[in-house]
Amino acid sequence: MLTNRSKQVVKREMSLAEKLYLPAIFSGMAITFKHMFKKPATVKYPEEKREMAPIYRGHHVLKRDNAGAERCTACGLCAVACPAEAITMDAAERKPGEELLYREEKYAAKYEINMLRCIFCGLCEEACPKEAIFLTDTIVNPEYARAGFIYGKDKLVERMDARIDVSKRQTADVAMFKMGESAAKHNQLYNPKGEQ
Amino acid sequence: MSQVDILQTVDKLKRCLQDLKGLPPIEIKIEYDFPEITVSRDQVYRVLQALKENKETGFTFLTTLCGIHFPEKEGNEFWVMYQLHNLFTNERIRVYSSASVGDPVFASVTPLWAAANWMGGEAIDFYGLQFEGPPNLTRILNADEMDYHPMRKEYKLEDDSRTDKDDTYFGR
């Protein structure tokens, strides 16, 4: 005995009723019978979907701003932060006339996430200083071939006709910040039409 | 554990080591909340046995054992760390012992603690250490035909010939 907090918990002597097998079996059967009338806990998956937490770490998305320009500036911080080394990117410089496509002067010409390597730890999202990459509460689709799991920009960048709301993933402080004055300036510079 | 406790442990440790005859003086370092001693490898079994059996110290529990590789310390490249615990007083110490790269042989402490068997086996697998004495410790984790010891510092984590990941731009 090392401490005075120990508590002997095991009782191994069986009473006569317990030795007879049957009472315990009957009480067990009563329990299982009772459960036959309980509501099942099953979620019928393809039809019903469980509600994921708003901060669930699922499929990645590369956000655009409200004007439709990609936010990613190819700083490479997400690739560095990735413990699984799943992210690969090539940066390119924005040419004149592409302002509506890319928000910053530099952008990711190639952005690939290898979903077979990805461990969905969320560190890329945390690392991103441009609120470009987010994880969403959807899960990655299964596929038959490995090649399909290397997600390029075609699968990662959000479509303007099906925008993904990530506002719940951001803290209240970020939201406040966006409404504040500095945000206005920020928006004026990069996004005159108003940020999401 | 507060600082005072550690000093008490150090005192006990000193007394215990003084009782052992023929032992060169051993320096006791304090590293965070652990006293640390370094013992030459031919004495380490004796010292550990004394620490275990001495009534005052009573380090009867081997918490962990692992190998360490310091390639820059010439002549003492391979180290073994034994961490002991006195469950009654909750004092803990670490004992180190070292050997050179050509002759990384240590005494097996499995007779003292059965737990040391696999812990030693792990060190054999990953550092190529050898433990002499009963029972014969062998590799346990790696494949039998593997002829190198991957945790040694000369092995890089990633192979340079790797082609599955194109990280020319943001490589590590």
Add this chain to the structure above:
Amino acid sequence: MVTYILIKFVLVLFVFLLALTVAAYSTYGERKVSALMQDRIGPDRAGPYGLLQPLADGIKMFTKEELIPTNSSKYLFVLGPSIAMLTALMAGVVIPWAGPIEAFGQQLTFQVSDINIGILYIFSVVSIGVYGIMIGGWASNNKYSLLGALRASSQMISYEIAMGLAIVALVMKSGTLSLGEIVTQQQGDWINVVYQPLGFLIFLICAFAETNRAPFDLPECETELIGGYHTEYSSMKLGLFLFAEYINMFVSSAVISALYFGGYNLPFQAALGLEGAWLAVLQFGFFFLKIVFFIFLFMWVRWTIPRFRYDQLLHLGWKILLPLAILNIIITGLVMWANGSLA
């Protein structure tokens, strides 16, 4: 003569199909019951409420690849499940499904064959069933299968004795070995379980063991022996083994209901005032209800309690059930002697 053969043929076909259907739907029932007990839904995709699930399973079983392990004894490997299935189906012939009626100018009995040693017949046929398991387990050339087969055979041997002795008391009471006779005796009288509660309990427990159902499912015991004797089986050969188990369950339930619960006899049969075919249908329905209840009991127990260890199982069989069965015989004898019905 031709009519006789025709009628018997129809009856055999009926029993055969009934056994297969019940077995097929037992697999469905097993899943549904376990699901409900475990707060799940169970099969619900094939057809309404998943009712076509057995069909889907059958198709799956038939279309799966046939695998015969290289080092197995091929003929025995195929023979094993066949024997298991055959004996399971054979046991059904002596069960009386309903009372006799007058039709086609003769008396029709809803029993394929009312042999006067019906109980012995069931015993012998069921005990051949274990050969299927043994042969299958041995022929697989797999240690897990072999262990399963060995467990199965020793279990069968130990429990058959207690089961037989439990029946002896019943036979003493009724004075016949014919199932049809025993059922008829219970007509309008108390059912046998009232006279033989201990015998019934022993018989029930042994029936669990004979059908390899939990808590006695050691031969297949998925956590230890993976699948036991059917580890190496696939496709319809596995299907036959599983089917045999469910048919055995069905037959056991039928035998329990016939021996101890009055078989097809309706309570207050005379008061109902029914006759002929309608009565037979009603009797059959009632008998079937009893069978379904016992099948449910089999499942209910399986999904509730843990299983025995091998030595504990033998201990229970030899040291508890066997003495109890002998005690039951003695008590029955004493009671019969006391009220003078001992001839």
Add this chain to the structure above:
Amino acid sequence: MSYLKDKGIEVEYKEISNLNTLNLGPTHPATHGIFQNVLTMNGEIIEDSQQTIGYIHRAFEKIAERRPYNQITVLTDRMNYCSSPINNLGWHMTVEKLIGVDIPKRAQYLRVIIMELARISDHIICDSVIAVDTGALTGFTYLFQWRELIYEIYEEICGARLTTNLGRIGGLERDFTMTAWKKLDKFLKGFPAVLEEFENLVKRNRIFMDRTVKVGPISGDRALEYGFTGPNLRAAGVDYDVRVALPYSSYEDFEFAIPVGEHGDTYDRFMVRLEEMKESLRIIQQAKEGLPEGPYHADVPAFYLPPKEDVYNNMEALIYHFKIVMGETDIPRGTVYHSVEGGNGEVGFYLISDGGRSPYRLHLRRPCFIYYQAYPEMIKGSMLSDAILTLSSMNVIAGELDA
């Protein structure tokens, strides 16, 4: 024979033996992971056994030598994946000890809640799996519905369910949300009844007791020799618990008992885990009631990421953000060891820092790896079914075994 051998005559002979070799694993329903036991059996009695491990060794200790400190958390996720938050937070506490940060009380209490939830989920798995391996499958599904709720709470806190990557160096990444509190309340309210139902299903059932009592016993002394910690040691009667012996994260504030067994057999291990779940519930209750106000992370700008609005807005924060993510912050040199009470015992992190970006050496003390050595001794002379129950009651988790 030796006579012939001396004469140089080679005789080939087969030793006739009743013994039979059975491969239990690498993939067997009862191993719950990938490791092998080669049993030498005499009928159903086990005469000897030999273990093979290392099938899923992923060299975490080596990988850790290349990763910045904040990226090692995801490795600890995969050690004991049944209670990964304990490992995550244990790792964070180790680094916090190295850099000498004091964590605010609130963060410590929140950590306690998370760790105790993780312990409950770990014990749920072990106990229900013992029941499953005896053949009683149904109780397992009752408990697992509530483990699901624990996972939902994790999901609310960190966004993932199994590999949580929870907490950050210096505190937690975010406070509990309202939904998380609601779910926690639901758990605290509903779980005790379910646990009792599960107990009634198996605990005093004679079949279950016959199967588990005196199965795979180990004495307290022998267990200590083998380096047992955690519930398995406590089942053998030694009340060593890291939470009490060397309190961390404010465990000294809470009132709880250490359940101990006597013989160290399967039934004891089952019961100790069952009672520990109740004690964990008590701790969570206390931590929830006594939860102080305050920040959920310490003020360590060099290690804890600045808030996002500052990163977007403030140059200094952005620089820190980059430095932390790239792992370029200065870390003291030194050697530290920190241990937490994991689901299976003392999870220890022995860390040598040379001041670089990643640890110089990180040794993980995995309780499973150490106590699984005792398995051949524990099952010797028992039956095959006992071996399986001993294995499931030891709760050997392959991810922790091989690290």
